[in-house]
Amino acid sequence: xxxxxxxxxxxxxxxxxxxxxxxxxxxxxxxxxxxxxxxxxxxxxxxxxxxxxxxxxxxxxxxxxxxxxxxxxxxxxxxxxxxxxxxxxxxxxxxxxxxxxxxxxxxxxxxxxxxxx
Amino acid sequence: xxxxxxxxxxxxxxxxxxxxxxxxxxxxxxxxxxxxxxxxxxxxxxxxxxxxxxxxxxxxxxxxxxxxxxxxxxxxxxxxxxxxxxxxxxxxxxxxxxxxxxxxxxxxxxx
Numbered sequence: 001x002x003x004x005x006x007x008x009x010x011x012x013x014x015x016x017x018x019x020x021x022x023x024x025x026x027x028x029x030x031x032x033x034x035x036x037x038x039x040x041x042x043x044x045x046x047x048x049x050x051x052x053x054x055x056x057x058x059x060x061x062x063x064x065x066x067x068x069x070x071x072x073x074x075x076x077x078x079x080x081x082x083x084x085x086x087x088x089x090x091x092x093x094x095x096x097x098x099x100x101x102x103x104x105x106x107x108x109x110x111x112x113x114x115x116x117x
Numbered sequence: 118x119x120x121x122x123x124x125x126x127x128x129x130x131x132x133x134x135x136x137x138x139x140x141x142x143x144x145x146x147x148x149x150x151x152x153x154x155x156x157x158x159x160x161x162x163x164x165x166x167x168x169x170x171x172x173x174x175x176x177x178x179x180x181x182x183x184x185x186x187x188x189x190x191x192x193x194x195x196x197x198x199x200x201x202x203x204x205x206x207x208x209x210x211x212x213x214x215x216x217x218x219x220x221x222x223x224x225x226x227x228x
Contacts, residue, residue: 045215050213056215097212105165
């Protein structure tokens with residue numbers, strides 16, 4: 001079964017450094033998402049991306065964050081200058097974007113655990 | 118803006134018992150989802166509920182949706198240890214829109 005893949009599985013970075021989290025969505029999917037989950041808390045939406053542009057973003061997704069689809073397969077999340085509070089699990093997801101009558105869910109990757117020191 | 122609430126937050130139950138997790142949402146949601154998450158792992162889709170009165174079952178889990186009450190339930194029948202995990206409900210408000218998650222219910226099934 002096709003799956004969303006994320007790399008790395010764990011990233012440790014010094015505060016103030018830039019990080020790039022990578023995702024390969026399911027190949028025929030058109031909509032891509034990033035979510036984050038701080039340890040022990042619920043999953044929070046960051047950004048959605050369609051047709052090479054951001055379709056929606058949350059308040060969390062400030063100027064320090066950016067997303068890109070640099071080629072036909074990868075989807076990346078960049079954090080320019082990391083803060084301690086950016087420590088979380090970051091999940092990439094993709095969907096086929098069919099109508100609201102579709103029973104297909106968003107498919108999630110295994111996540112990248114980001115630890116800021 | 119859609120808000121999703123779950124209860125209970127934590128549920129400890131014995132093997133063989135039945136229980137229900139509740140998910141309330143604040144405004145019209147086009148679809149309601151249930152996901153399972155094992156510790157340190159990803160989110161596994163369990164059910165997608167599309168319409169009022171929808172009921173879906175997979176093994177010992179059954180999910181239902183009442184759009185008039187803005188309530189979805191996840192019923193666990195004769196729980197087994199393997200069902201121990203955190204269960205999230207989530208809603209969306211349009212084609213390919215973001216998911217808004219509930220707080221999650223951490224289920225612990227004891228022998």
